[in-house]
Amino acid sequence: METSKNRSKKENVRNIMEQRLTSFYRKLKTLFNNFTGHDIRDISSFDDFTNLMWADVDAASLGICRMLFGFMMLMDIPEERSGSDLDLRWGETKDCRFPLFPFIKPFSLAKMGLIYCLMWLGALGITLGYKFKSSCLVFVITYWYIFLLDKSSWNNHSYLYGLVAFLFLFTNAHHFCSFDAWCNKLEAKVPFWNYFLLKFQFFILYFIAGLKKFSVEWLTGHSMTNLSHHWVFTPFRLLLGTELTNLFVVHWFATIFDTSIAFFLIYKRTRIAGTMFALAFHLMNSRIFNIGMFPFVCIVELPLFYENHWPRTVWRKLKYSLTSDNAKEEKVIKIKRTLSFSKKEQNSNKTHCTLKEKFTTFLILIYCCLQFFLPYSHFITKGYNNWRHIYGYSWDMMMNEWSTMLVSVRVVDHGNNKQHFMEPLAFTDSYRWTQYPDMTYQYAKCINHNLIADFYENPNTMLTSDNYSIYMDIWCSLNGRFQQRIYNPTIDLLKSDWHPFRTPSFTLPLLKEYSHFRKDIMDITKEVYSWNNYTDVLFVADFPGMSLDNYILPDMDNVTLTVLKGIVKFEQENDTEVSSLSKGQSISVKSGVFHKITTVSDTPSCYLYTYINATRQLLNLESMDSINEMQTIETFPILQEVKARYENYKKFFYHIANSILFEFYGVPMPRRLREFHEM
Secondary structure (H helix, E strand, C coil): CHHHHHHHHHHHHHHHHHHHHHHHHHHHHHHHHHHHCCCHHHHCCHHHHHHHHCCEEECHHHHHHHHHHHHHHHHHCCCCCCHHHHHHHHCCCCCCCCCCCCCCCCCCHHHHHHHHHHHHHHHHHHHHCCCHHHHHHHHHHHHHHHHHHCHHHCCHHHHHHHHHHHHHHHCCHHHCCCHHHHHHCCCCEEECHHHHHHHHHHHHHHHHHHHHCCCHHHHCCCCCCCHHHCHHHHHHHHHHCHHHHHHHHHHHHHHHHHHHHHHHHHCHHHHHHHHHHHHHHHHHHHHHCCCCCHHHHHHHCHHHHCCCCHHHHHHHHHHHHHCHHHHHHHHHHHHHHHHHHHHHHHHHCCCCCCHHHHHHHHHHHHHHHHHHHHHHCCCCCHHHCCCCCCCCCCCCCCCCCEEEEEEEEEEEECCCCEEEEECCCCCCCCHHHHHCHHHHHHHHHHHHHHHHHHHHHCCCCCCCCCCEEEEEEEEEEECCCCEEECECCCCCCCCCCCECCECCCCECCCCHHHHHHHHHHHHHHHHHHHHCCCEEEEEEEECCCCEEEEECCCCEEEEEEEEEECCEEEEECCCCCEEEECCCCEEEECCCCEEEEEECCCCCEEEEEEEEEHHHHHHCCCCHHHHHHHHHHHCCCHHHHHHHHHHHHHHHHHHHHHHHHHHHHCCCCCCCCCCCCCC
């Protein structure tokens, strides 16, 4: 009897478990269907997923988004791709470039103009849908060539443009609203994976950006400390105050938005609300940041998340409003079209997958995995890492606030043991190279190339031999920390070791152990600012045994050095006395002369300068931030932006015309000269 009872109990438990699992699966199936609009069985196996990817769907939404993306690229080329400044960016042969791969070299100025012309024609072809595949291929090749040629211009949205254009190349986005569809009578349907890949790419853009913001730096409000002062946050400041606006609106809301917005756009019931939030968010970003067409690219691609046939629905409603007498007829046509297309979609759900379809689906999955992996791949690409392991493919958008105090490029001539200091922007127009070890190394090599060429070509050069060393001393502050060295100033970069998969030998670590001082830095800064309208403060940290040689400008008065931690030795030019300062001690610093601060303690030292800006006091420029903010509000720059884009286009076509005339007819090519800084 006991055996029968036990068997009966086990059967009852099994039945209950089966019922619960069936109920759970039914609820999961309903939830998945309601959220994505697809049956969960579509992803139950690789064949089912392949059938889903290859199901025929309406090409209308894809065609509109293709056209709008191409138009955004037409606007982008003269601006962020520097099309309007072709002569300044590519005209000087001595300028240093920062390519991802050393074998990528720029062509002559005229040939670069022709490359930009091809890129523009490719974007025009994408917009019009004219010879779409060829146009897209031309745009992708030229765009990625320009992108990979110079890392100093890398950012996340430029990377996004290249990826989206690359994905469009493999789609049939020209099957609707295009010259190709009109001339070749193309059927307005595409495989579903055309939509899936593009929506996935924008999902990655938002979701990974949100995940990256789940860090102590961002959630504690240290990443964008000055952003809340912008005029777009005025309503929030009136309600919450500056500090809470910075914490809750700038940092926390941005985290929630980036992490969740893609899900709001996918779910039909929250799609309109998500669109409204996305529109507001991107329009605010277009006012806050100088990021070109990025907010507008995100806006024009939002329709990808709507029904694939939404352009037809809009056009049908527009026609209905214009011809209301034929309402019944239009309704019948609408029903017939809906039923017809639904039938086509049902018929496309075949059970057998071809080898080509399976291989394409496999490549799609590989691409998706790669996009998830790359933003977290910095443990491999160690040679490119800075303090925060950030690069232009990580979706770490606006995650860090950098402040640079000093950039010193020192050349030591071993022929006469003299040292020379170069202008940091001698062969480039951007300080971006200072924050990345790979670009710093490339810049040193480029300086070496130019100095060697100058040594053998110019008999009056300051160098006495081709035996010299190059040292970089760069001081940066990350997210409100102390100013500190990012590279070791005692290592000769020409003899240093750099490898893409190893940590560079010349980098110095971020002094994370002093991050807790940021609250003290904020409190001391507020106190110094309260003294009067002209006082300022600078916070510095240095490593044991290292020295800071600093020069105080003559327009700085009442300069005082105060030690917060560690022990330093202070020496001043034309002064034989050497002072030793420890925690809490201060000393007056003379203006217009050099002084030297050496850290003699076993631990890093921390100290600060307080001073009065005499020039600002003389000009009586009070409350500059408020004045600038008021001016920004008063001159809402819509008309100015339109005019600037028009002028950029004029200059762009001027450069293109000059390039064509030079290459094909030998007409001399005029160009402007970027200000060249002598050593």
